[in-house]
Every structure is written in C-alpha cells, then in structure tokens.
Amino acid sequence: MKDHGCCVVTASGSGRQTVENRNSDGERPTRRFVRRFLSIAGWIIPGAMLAVLPKCPACLAAYVAIGTGVGLSISGATYIRMALLILCLTSLSYLTAKGLRRIIFRIWASRQYRRPRHK
DSSP states (O other): OOHHHHHHHHHHOOOHHHHHHHTTTTTTHHHHHHHHHHHHHHHHHHHHHHHOOOHHHHHHHHHHHHHHHHHOHHHHHHHHHHHHHHHHHHHHHHHHHHHHHHHHHHHHHHHHHHSSSOO
C-alpha cells in the first residue's frame, strides 16, 4: 500500500513544513490567476460591447460590412443589435447577482459566527 505525501510530511515534521509543501506546487497560483483573469474578463467583455455597440442599426450593418465583408440588411442588423444587447445585459445581471450573493453570504456567515450561544 502506498503512503500519501501529506501523511508522511505531517508525521515527520511540524505544521509549518506541511503548509510549505502544500504551497510549493506551482499549479495552485496558476489556477487562481486564471480564475481571477476569467472573472475580470467576464465583466470587461460585456461592458465593452455595450459601450461600443452603436445605437443605429445602419451603423452596425456598416461596421459588420467593413469588418467582415458580409452585408446585412437593416432589419437583420436590428435583430443582431437587440440580441447582442440582451446577451450583454443578461450576462452583466448574472455577474451582479453572483457578486451580491457572495457578499450577502459573507455578511450572513460573519453574523452567524459572532452570534452568542445561549445555554
């Protein structure tokens, strides 16, 4: 039977050595960085799209034609503009709700921790 690395370190040394060995692998900070980057990108991309999205469907059709060479009708550009607007607002609403849920949970958890227990 194979011994686990965490059992060997704990049995052989202090708790400080255990923490150092756990944090010594380079994978965890990389995952944390990627998660933080994706979280920030989740806010920036829809916000930037809303800021750049033209109000006029004809302008959107012109931008698509310049960028891709594909011509759009005005009615098609109107539908695409509304779809992009709904998509951006939905994703920003989801991110807002997720952040508020996290904040509310932290407040609730801190109050539960501080609440005196009566016997």
